[in-house]
Amino acid sequence: MHSVALLAQAGGNDLFSNFLAFTILGIVSAAIYAIAASGLVVTYTTSGIFNFAHGAIGMMGAFTYWQLAVKWKWPTLLAIAVVLLVIAPAFGWLIDRVIMRGLEGTSEVTKIVVTIGLTFGLIALAPVIWSPRENRKVQPLFAGNKFELGSVSITYHQIVIIVVALAVAVGLRLLLYKTRPGVSMRAVVDSRSLVQLNGGRPNRSSALSWALGCSLAALAGILIADRLGLEVLSLTFLVINAYAAAIVGRLVSLPLTYLGALILGLVENYAVGYLPTNPQFLTDRDIDLTTTLRIAIPVIMLFIVLLILPHAPLRAHGLQRSREGVEKPTWAWALVGFGAFIVATATVTLFLSDKNVVSWSKALVFALIMLSLVPLTGFGGQISLAQMTFAGIGAVTMAKVGGESGNLLGIVLAILIAAAVGALVALPALRLRGIYLALATLAFAFFMDKVVFSQKAVFENGSLSVGRPPFLENDRVFMVFIAVVFSVVGIVVVWLRLGPFGRRLQAMKDSPAACATLGLNLTVTKLQVFMLSAGIAGLGGAMFGMLQKTATPTNFEALSSLPILLMAVAGGVSMVSGALLGGLLYGSFPVISEAIPALSSLLLVAPGLIGISLGRNPNGAANEIGTTVRQAIDKRRGRIEHDKEPSKFRAPMEPHLEVETLGIDRGFGPEDLALIDEVVRLDEEVVASGPP
Amino acid sequence: MALLDVTGVSVKFGGNMALTDVSLAVESHTITGLIGPNGAGKTTLFNVITGLQDPLRGKVAMNGINLDGFAPHDRSQRGMARTFQRIELFGSLTARENLQVGAEIKRAWDGGEVRAGDRVDSAIELIGMAPFADLRADRLTTGQARLVELGRALVTRPKVLLLDEPASGLDADETEYFAKILRGLAKVGMAVLLVEHDIPLVMKTCHTIYVLDFGKVIAVGSPAEIRQNQLVIDAYLGAPAEVEA
Structure with a gap:
């Protein structure tokens, strides 16, 4: 180390030259x-x-x-x-x-x-x-x-x-x-x-x-x-x-x-x-x-x-022309999809080799961790570069709490602790613009990787054993279990998207300024969704540990969160199916590179290549597939509704060529006044305090 | 004490004074106009009132309570709502969902006795947005989008409503109907502050008009007084013949 050499030259006793040396x-x-x-x-x-x-x-x-x-x-x-x-x-x-x-x-x-x-x-x-x-x-x-x-x-x-x-x-x-x-x-x-x-x-x-x-x-x-x-x-x-x-x-x-x-x-x-x-010598506990x-x-x-940092003022940007946006999920499609996914997984386990069961189970766990980004990034427009770190927290919690028998209380605590840590990490950055949250999570991931996960107290001998409950001991059963867990979380995410919270997140992504002037506390909303996301990642980490039956620090390196984000976005981060697709794709890389070793370097670079090509299709692959399927169905039914095609929006605010019709084709009568009253119904004191 | 009091507000951008010592008062049951040439500082004043821009000096008070240090959402929860000159709809949501978000946010913090959905339905009927309620907001025409922004502001049940050029993009019939809605809002007790370049609309609906030029209030008065004011004619309105109401 430089400093050590310099110190020796400077003469250890001389306080001032020490100080000068460190200053330089x-x-x-x-x-x-x-x-x-x-x-x-x-x-x-x-x-x-x-x-x-x-x-x-x-x-x-x-x-x-x-x-x-x-x-x-x-x-x-x-x-x-x-x-x-x-x-x-x-x-x-x-x-x-x-x-x-x-x-x-x-x-x-x-x-x-x-x-x-x-x-x-x-x-x-x-x-x-x-x-x-x-x-x-x-x-x-x-x-x-x-x-x-x-x-x-x-x-x-x-x-x-x-x-x-x-x-x-x-x-x-x-x-x-x-x-x-x-x-x-x-x-x-x-x-x-x-x-x-x-x-x-x-x-x-x-x-x-x-x-x-x-x-x-x-x-x-x-x-x-x-x-x-x-x-x-x-x-x-x-x-x-x-x-x-x-x-x-x-x-x-x-x-x-x-x-x-x-x-x-x-x-x-x-x-x-x-x-x-x-x-002089580091012992195990130092x-x-x-x-x-x-x-x-x-x-x-x-x-x-x-x-x-002072609070940056919110700016109104005006309604932007965007190439992004996907159709809302519908309950019918979602439930059919999750059912089919579980059945398909169960069927596939019958045909896979023992080794491939584990490989593809891992892909599903990655999909679950990517699912944590759907509410955060897909709906809310916030970026986290620490999802694998939260997964690591989940895995450690599961190992320490779940014990040999894989007590499922460990899973619950994995979710809660990851969410709580998530709150601590995100809080300083949430009042600021989205970029700062991404920075804070990257710094946190790096810190956890190099400082916390490397401590002997965390991963005792460089690895922790993680137990599974007896009924999940069989790898094939466990794979189906992962599919069920993914589906349950997926249903929660769909439910959020279709409800007030999902609408609010979407609104916050589109215009933070408008949200604030409608009375939405942006910081609280971002905190809620970040905790939810960290919690899901923690759950994913617990599953990761249970799948491998061990957890090591290398599983949760700072860098490993980057492909998670990249593949989720490439799959389609606004959709549950996008997370699944991203996970399967990412999980397929090791399987492919084992089958065709010549491709292995290419596959290492693949998430990066996919990431930088996002400009072409920012809505992700799942949306592309969904749109194609929907159009095919419509075509067969003989009704092509160009209007409903989600990824090609007309530029907003383009003047209409046809005559504008706002739907106002009636006079203004007393019933409209009653309607106004119904919409706004002002507080009594204000009405009373005004001039007659 | 008016419902909304702006006192001595100044804003500086770099070396330029965007607003200098601006004061205005907005009463409930009235429509107050704010007019002036482009760049006069009208939108900046809206930003100061709603908390999106910190003033260099001066204060904004509602019901006598100083709003200094109140975040935009705190101000909204005290009964303030606005629309934007450059439309700020939630582009990826439908027109109806835009209103729903407003109503749900409102209900989330005050509990409200009316279901958010009912309020949204009434607003859709009131502003006549049924034909395009289920279109995505970024596919609406400017006129439609302006009405949706009005609807979204209304469902938060504001006591003070700030409208930034709401009639631009509306045709003559629509503007006529819009004026009636405005009067209706004032009638049930709302305080409306209207920024608008459609001078006939302003003259017809407003009780009091403030004229802003280069960041300063150059005139205040009734429509009749403003129409005669030489300063205003020179700075903004031009020859009286152009202002036929």
Whole structure:
């Protein structure tokens, strides 16, 4: 570790030089976070899309740099220039061209999910290009040469980092406010069409902003690679530190983002320096403090900033043209569907091999966890990136409470505890816009993965055994049981959708501002649906554990929540059948890759590819299938109602060619006054207090 | 004390004063007009009143209670409802469901003795939206959508109703009928604040009219007084001949 080396050089007794050493390290960390965060802010303010893949792009940049500078032995400066000025901008241009332009007319949720798909795709792609078996190292710049400042030594690499961060700050300020392309970039996010009308080129501006964002991501990745090592996940999750810095500036202000980065860098390094460190040898019961702190501090800072961020004003957006929206379920179809699903599952168990019973049962459990996203994301338009973490909480609860005999009380507690933890996680973010909830859940998932699930007290010897009650001991019976549980939860979800709560969620997704002015407390409503969702995921986790009869931390890694969201959205996150389809598809990957090993790398990348192609069909596959079937039935019955086709809406507010008929074809009489009275029936005191 | 009191409200966007020291009072049983050129600050004032925009200075009070620090939903629960200049319907729900959401939210916090469904049915009948009640809201014409927004506001049983250009998109007959609904609402005791560019409609229905220009109230008075006011004619109305009611 750097800090340790520096400390030794600084002489352990000298309090001041210690402090100075940690301060310098803090500023260097801050500079890297600031560069990473400013890329995030630039893309967000100039394209309106929050790029979750920022860290993953930085990771790719660092690996590419290694490829050129270390593997191919190019001169360092040339390698850096090629990555930052050619490869990264080209990649940004490609992202804009191929992915982002297809997203017009989709919701914010879809846009976020697409960048999550990109993240996942890159994480899966990197080990395919750069085999994880090879040992890679990136040297600091100037071969780690240093000079002395008093009793503290500083490397030239560190100086470069600080200077680059300052140059980036000045450069961005000048670009965005003083140059024509910069002003145009800022304008595109407000109105693409207005920019075009004024002679700007919106396509070029958004391509430029993605190119710039990718370059900054790669720059941060290259600068930090010597410290973090060329490791896919730690480089990717650098993005959490960048978020923590960027939300200080509410994702838009660069100066405040730099301030946030400075606070984060200093606090992190002082904590490592001054809080108690690890004992010489870690025993089983000890907590690995150094690792814990390094991970915990950005996450804690993120939550604190979320708590103190001022309430963003709600904005009325006007009724948007949307390509999204699915038909409401009907009870008849739903009940027939669930019945058929249970019967089909029972029949299939008779023909599957023992091994495939477990594989497909797992697919159904994934479907159940994806079902947790239907009310939250599908109806309510909120994103959670921690569903597998809630599932992990459910699995641990089931293991500890259910015991060997699989006491079903464990399932109940799994639901309740996951829901309660969900409330704690979501609460700070709920008063704010949807993007902050997604950020908070990602940070939470990362924290649970690295800090909590890794503790010996949680997964005792790296795995917990989970019991099943005797009547579910048989795997085939258990598979049918999962289908029944899925159907019961599915019926609850359908019931919600058709009732007041589901309508309210849908309304909140369409227009939060209108909901609030109708008297709806948005925070409470979001909290309710988030707890419901976490509870269902907890149930899914308990089932997951019971299915495998064990639970291990790797089952519930932070990353594993991403394909859950991606596949749910690809299946159709607004529909119960979409969750089922997503689960089956996701569960089929391991089965297919075992049958055809040649496809296994492709299948690893598949959720990412599916995610980034969402712009084509944001309503998901289940809706596509449903629409096709419905049209086929209508065709056979000889009545094609083009009007009812759900995925092709006419642009709203298009003037009608035919004469408008509002249905008002009567005069206004006393009965209308009575009707008004019936609709509004004002409180007596108000009526009395007014003038006669 | 009026039912709705706005006192000395100022709002600043960046370096521009969107509203400067605006005061107005809205009484129950009356329709109050708020007119002025585009960009005068009418919608901003609505946002301040309903809690979507924090003012730099000034206060909004209802029934004498200062609403400072009240969230939009708190204000609504005290009897405020509004429509939006840029329509804010729930696009993925049907017109009927839009009203249902309003009625159900209302019933969820006050218990209400009338079934949400009944209130919705009456409102559909009142504003004549039966022919398109079961269409998705994002497929309605502007006129239809405006009526649905009115219906959705009404089912929350507001004491104060804020309407932002509700008649744009309606034809002459529909506007006529709409004016009658407005008068009916005032008759049963509601306080209506109406932002509208349809000057004949405003002149015909309003008891008092406020004129806003560049964020300032430049005139207050009865329709007859406003029609004669030289400041208003210069800033907004133009030559009197154009204002035939």
